[in-house]
Amino acid sequence: MDLALLTSTYATVFLAELGDKTQLAIVTISGTSPRPLAVFLGSSLALVLASLLGAAAGGSLSTVIPTNSLQLAASLGFLIIGIRLIVRSGPIKGSGEPTDL
Amino acid sequence: MSDVPDPKAPPNPEPGSGPDPNSAPEPGSSPGQPDETAADNKAGSWGAALLTTFTTVFLAELGDKTQLAALLLAAQSGRPAIVFVGASLALISSSLVGVLLGRWLAKVLPPQQLERLAGLLMVGLGLWLGRQAVLNLAPLPDGLPLG
Numbered sequence: 326m327d328l329a330l331l332t333s334t335y336a337t338v339f340l341a342e343l344g345d346k347t348q349l350a351i352v353t354i355s356g357t358s359p360r361p362l363a364v365f366l367g368s369s370l371a372l373v374l375a376s377l378l379g380a381a382a383g384g385s386l387s388t389v390i391p392t393n394s395l396q397l398a399a400s401l402g403f404l405i406i407g408i409r410l411i412v413r414s415g416p417i418k419g420s421g422e423p424t425d426l
Numbered sequence: 427m428s429d430v431p432d433p434k435a436p437p438n439p440e441p442g443s444g445p446d447p448n449s450a451p452e453p454g455s456s457p458g459q460p461d462e463t464a465a466d467n468k469a470g471s472w473g474a475a476l477l478t479t480f481t482t483v484f485l486a487e488l489g490d491k492t493q494l495a496a497l498l499l500a501a502q503s504g505r506p507a508i509v510f511v512g513a514s515l516a517l518i519s520s521s522l523v524g525v526l527l528g529r530w531l532a533k534v535l536p537p538q539q540l541e542r543l544a545g546l547l548m549v550g551l552g553l554w555l556g557r558q559a560v561l562n563l564a565p566l567p568d569g570l571p572l573g
Contacts, residue, residue: 327508334499334512341492342520346551347483351521353544354482355528356535360475365525367479372517375487376496377510392488393562399485400556406482407548414541 338376347372350403357410483521486555492517 342348347368355364496513500506531540 327503327505330499330503330505330508331512334496334509335516337495337499338492338513338516339520341495342517343523345490345492345520346555347486347490347492348520348524349547350482350486350551351479351524352528352531353547354475354479355525356531356540357528357544358475358479360472361525361529363472363475364479364528365521367476368483368521368524369518371480371482371484372487372521373514375484375490376492376513376517378488381506393559395485395488396555396559397563399482399488400552400554400559402482402485403548403552403555406478407545407550407552410541410545410548412545414538414545 353410354406486551 351364351368354368355361358364492513496509499513500509503509535543
């Protein structure tokens with residue numbers, strides 16, 4: 326095992342992922358779901374599979390998978406989950422609600 | 427020592443493969459959560475949570491900058507297996523951080539407020555992801571100050 330390559334990959338990917346939209350999504354799902362273990366397993370599997378695809382494709386992932394169309398589908402999923410959460414949280418009371426989106 | 431498996435070993439060695447309330451003293455789980463007892467009729471929602479998270483995160487992660495970093499490292503080094511292991515460990519760590527952060531927020535914030543904040547965040551992420559995808563699918567002509 327090339328330990329230097331392993332640790333540099335680890336550090337690069339971990340730092341790139343901190344505060345990323347994917348992690349924000351995980352925070353959101355985990356905060357609103359009573360099943361943290363399922364959320365952890367699901368997100369880990371998804372991330373590992375995505376990185377496996379990335380490593381296997383070696384630079385030409387967009388020729389294998391229509392990434393943009395899939396991301397468009399993902400954005401629709403995000404919108405649906407978000408709107409459902411907002412609706413579930415009930416009517417907005419008071420006026421101190423941050424609505425700067 | 428032989429390689430023969432111990433016949434007296436329990437048939438279910440994997441932790442978490444069965445909802446056994448007696449042998450699950452997980453250090454991280456908070457005691458006194460009532461949904462541990464109702465694990466049977468909530469098995470569907472466990473799978474649903476797993477599937478939802480998987481789909482959301484997988485789709486969001488495709489074409490992400492982390493993937494680009496992994497691709498770059500794999501291409502540069504010529505040793506994709508090591509890059510894969512390193513990237514996987516990093517991604518698992520970061521998803522653990524995300525889950526722990528979410529649980530912490532769920533403890534300190536009232537659920538209604540958290541749900542609204544989470545919903546706003548999700549809508550924001552969705553709009554941003556969608557804008558990115560649409561811009562990649564149909565690039566704007568040069569000169570527009572939107573890129």
